[in-house]
Amino acid sequence: MSGRGAPAGAEAGPAHAGEWRGRPLGARTVSYDDTRPIMYALAVGARATDLDLVFEERLRVLPGFALTLAQWAPDALGSAGAFDVTTAVHGTQRLRVLKPLPRSGAVEMSARVGEVWDKGKAAVFDVVVESDYFEAAWSLFAPGRGGFGGERGPSARRRPEAAPDRTLAVRTAPDQAALYRLLGDRHHMHIDPEAAKAAGMPRPFMHGLCTLAAITLPLAGALGVHPADLAELEGRFASPVFPGDELRVDVWQDGGGVLFEAAVDDRTVISSGLARFA
Template structure:
């Protein structure tokens, strides 16, 4: 009898990083003078940009270039009377969601971090493909630093008779008013070649022949590069505190080519928790979307961020 996909657990994945890794990541997602605490190791508040852990699913504990397909976590076999192995060369990112519980140290040297990853859903979308959902916990001992939810789509690898899965939860921005803040990102033509040095060496983002074989005119930008650049924009638009991000999520909707101009629209929905004199902070909810200016297509949709805002205490 085939193992249920929901029972599938990946081997624990050791993870490591140092100050240089954090600086490279920050530079590759567009951090600048306003985020010097993420770029300069001698800054008094030098720290990891809060979404850095999402790259660890690719980097692991490697400190050099690795073959992407031999290093990436393989999806579990598609269950059924005859198990089918998912082709990782035809798997696309669907959505990413990070929940942050503890601030990362600036280096893992001398410590023992690992990602504990399991499948939490596998859904049959017919001839179009299969959705695989995973949960990854970044842990050190009993301490959980963050939780990363990932949805991937195995193109053309469906039709195995499995469950269709729950309806998508739509996180739309308000339709009755314009965005509260709009920021434009001009991406560099070479950006994908820089971002891959964080540890995601998928040749789709560097090799023109591989990109053409996959149906693209040239190498495309990593979806997580767009996702992380948007996280930087959203966070800096509403706070100067680098550790204020509590949650961040978005769905990958369209591919982005390096050199594209991206427009990030943001709506402040207010606080999700009531004022509490016993609490030092409140949680602000921001909805957002990222649009490719040249085509008008959404690069990211279903965007939502939760940002911690320090609450002023009464002097009475």
């Protein structure tokens, strides 16, 4: 997690983690031109030949770009004192698309704390962001904030017992984290080897949201749909991915969408994945 300041007018928050439930995090309007969604597409694996993702004259904005516009909300909760920003980690991400983002413009968003789950030694804070274009929720795992007597919350979706319907290979690029951080999440651990070591990692690692989005492009290709038609996305960040890693993505058909799980060698890196396309 990284903090960029609490929302205007924010007061000191409650010490009891459960008392953060329902707390407003403010509203924000974020403007952008067509450069940012193009940069986002390149950062999550689009090629120069994908003209409808990287050429302004034909541009369709990838829905995951919305999460870069809304990054202020989980940062605001950390800055407001809900948890220790040096130890909290991004556990799960959810995104539901309401309508396509424009190539450029301004997006109005409001944010609040949803549920706060008690995991015993930790709390899980759900940060909900709503706009006319999308609804998104970050689940943030905060060590040391549990034990307040709240509910544990739902269990993560289990890996299907059946054999995968297909398996994809997704290669990340050596410079992918360096490019993705230009979209707003500038945690030093994604670029600086010393900062990564201080966080317990052997070297800089990928942003979870970059890895999750990178899977959606080849997944859409395998399903014969356009990646900009993504309607719903979920994933749990199980362990880090390092730039240059190759992911093995197991995919199961699930009604109108798919379930997926990604691994590097035998180590699961994204679990409980779900994607639906319009």
